[in-house]
Amino acid sequence: MTIDELAKGVQEGKRRHLAKAITLVESNREADQQTAQDLISKVRSAKETIRVGISGVPGVGKSTFIEALGNLLIEEGLKVAVLAVDPSSPATGGSILGDKTRMETLSSKDEAFIRPSPTSGTLGGVAKRTRESMMLCEAAGYDVILVETVGVGQSEFEVASMVDCFLVLMLPGAGDSLQGIKRGIMEIIDILVINKADGDQEKMAKNAVTEYQNAFHLLTPKYDGIGVDFLTVSSIKKKRIDEAWEKIQGFISALKEKGIFEAQRKEQELNWFKRLVEDEVLRRLWGSETNKEKAAELVEQIKKGEITPVKAAYDFLSSEISR
């Protein structure tokens, strides 16, 4: 398949082509990097889209929530793409991906496209591939892009930096989780959803909302005049999923009214540009053969005590760094 054919297929919304295109942007092969960029520059989304990040600790019910929300969106006539990123993949060996089994009805629907991605040993981390995959899905005609990521490591910050709305799922039982909440996370949340509000946990979930509201009260809001929204749902019993969607839509409209929506997407792109430059510089720095050799030499000297680390750094930087 040529790049033009691939781009055309994506643009026509062909499942097979979209999938292959994502594989291309996910590829670690040097030769694929340029081709991937060619592809990206050939496709473009014609309609307005909504990008939602969905995060939370393992087992909080992200996939189950997406199953419920996705089906609801399809009923409303929308097309849904889900990108599931699992940064907890082990350093060695492959990954085992079972997320789709929790999105059983959604995954069998024609209007849904779900792509779980292993992330072990990828170039550019979670952000690069997901951002580009998201653009491909938009070009293929999906209206809403849901990005599922486990709240582990840096991935949630990266995901938050590429979506319009960042939604975090929490378990009932606020007291405990409030302490467990990771630093900096509270600042990036747009909507906080307490999941598993069913059975004996329903009451607990309600109390949790109050506690969270109090805690968030002390924060300076992320956007002027748009506060964090809270609600309880049961993903498994499909309770109040429609409210969650209303809140997401409400949030997006508020952004649009205040003229933040487009500005934020632009800013995300600028930040992304900076990140890319930095990453690429680093990659070239450590990737070139001559630099690798030079560095290895210096490392040996440092180990033997023949040179100080500072001197070594100067020597390295003043030697010929590739281009």
Added chain:
Amino acid sequence: MSDNSSGKENWKKGVEKLLKGDKAESLNRQSPEGFEIQALYDSEDVSNRNVDPGYPGEFPFTRGPYSSMYTQRPWTIRQYAGFSTAEESNKFYRQALEKGQKGLSVAFDLATHRGYDSDHPRVVGDVGKAGVAIDSVEDMKILFDGIPLDKMSVSMTMNGAVIPIMAAYIVAAEEQGVSTEKLSGTIQNDILKEFMVRNTYIYPPQESMRLVSDIIEYTSEKMPRFNSISISGYHMQEAGADSALELAFTLADGLEYVKTAVESGLDVDAFAPRLSFFFAIGMNFLMEVSKLRAARTLWAELMKEHFEPKNQKSLMLRTHCQTSGWSLTAQDPLNNVVRTTIEAMAAVLGGTQSLHTNSYDEAISLPTETSSRIARNTQTIIQEETDITHTVDPLGGSYAIESMTHDLKEKAKTIINEVMEMGGMAKAIEEGYPKRKIEESAAIKQAGIDKGDITIVGVNKYVNEKEDPVDILDIDNTGVRDGQVDLIDEIKAKRDKVATKEALLAITEAARSGEGNILDLAVEATRRRATVGEISTALEQAWGRHTATNQTIKGVYESVYKSDKGYQEIKSKIDAFSEEEGRRPRILVVKMGQDGHDRGAKVVATAFADMGFDVDVGPLFSTPEEAAKQAIENDVHVIGVSTLAAGHKTLIPDLVKILKKEEAGDIIIVAGGVIPVQDYDFLYEAGVSAIFGPGTNIPKAASKVIDEIRAKKA
């Protein structure tokens, strides 16, 4: 006795001399259950453990539930069977009864298990394949034609669609002129283990428990000679559990059922005497004998402690056993006769009440007439040619058996306590704890076999170079399906539509409200000719269909294998592929149709991931369309179809067709599982690249899969 200690010292010295310096303790082994198997047990071991096995027929029943055991009457030979149509199965049953079999045990097909009529689009590959297709009371009547249900004890393995099947059985008897109080037999009705390992559930757990309890209530009132539940560990062992896990989870399930029934208002003595159990018997002979003895002892103690029944019979564990199918091989299959004999002896020496012995073609297909005959004769020979039945609990008092009975019981108790701390078995299952434990145990076992630490004759040692072909039973599922569909149409045309509809609505209503006995209502609907599928749907309308949470494990397989050189070579090969390709080889492991055998799929998935594949695990019960869609979206290199319930000749060609249509013909397909050699060429022609049967060495399979992906690319 007085010089016992010096006796033991002398023995140790003797051993150490033979070992040329190594300690006698070096001969002790660690059992998979997690306790030490001693090279020698003596009277001290028994007295240290405070073991007093007592007498058969007396609390705690270690030596047997009945005082006379087989000296008066041997165990019941009860062979589990069923295939294609009710007519065919009926013919088979009548023959077996003539040849010495004593009770019937019905195996239903997977469509029936999952509550689908034969005309449902999701079951095209399954009808009549792995058991008998029953769509309505008319089928049930044919199944028992000429078999007097007031005399014949009938065991039915049914859990998911337990309501319509029980109803069909009751109404078939009624129309034979037999009333409910005369019916004897057992319904499996053990839904908890379905969520763990057997996978023929339909409704969510809580709602399913309501059905269990409705059946217990109905039978305790109307069917005094019928066992309302068969609490089963068998499937756990077959799915990978070691003896301690099997024992513990089974008894914990039992406690959960008793609790549910008591909470629903029943007196424990009204139903506990009708609880029965079901265990697997594998190749660890001494362990398995001990397991049955430990099971009786521990159940008696637990029941006494938790429920204080007044009737002694409520404390008594009575069990059916089946020899292990997992231990049987597709390679050199006559070896299986020997394996089954050893296992049958363990079951009998452990004091089982009834027994199924497997056929030597177990790992190849459903049994043929010949293989069934030999399986049955294995039991008649033990009963009638040996002296094993002449003495009650002949191994009782053996130092080893008594010590192991005790140790296993203690181990199981620890696990049961953990479960209790989680809030009981229903909660533990919800959290996925028992399933995870069992899958880990299965992965460890598989790695042990692949690596050669565990010997399986004919598979990883003493391999027979030239295998003779084995005759197989091949069922034409399209033919069976057409016949079934005709019968369904006929019934639906003849019945009073309004009356049927009312009866079905009453079921949905009762399911919603929580009022009434659902079995009672289903019996009425069945009289009015509602089908199995319709009654299931009536409940589904209120409760929905349950989908399982698929857990995955990682690193367990590798933990056993790591140090192996061959294993490392495969890993390097996969890494090299990933370098070239820009990503890891990606495989989708799928289960299509109603086939719920997931042990192989799970083990292969986790092992492949450990070796360096990116593995997508598909949900159970996929259609070929769903499998293809997932494969395409995830852009896998290969789809690995794991198929054990004989749907492969229908489902795999369908999958190929759909992939082609979606321009995804470059995704290769490999198949694994129980696929008779006779079908290989058919599958290759259909487009399958490689086939991996039972006994497959997983690293070798992984290597072959890489080769196939490469070949396709070239």
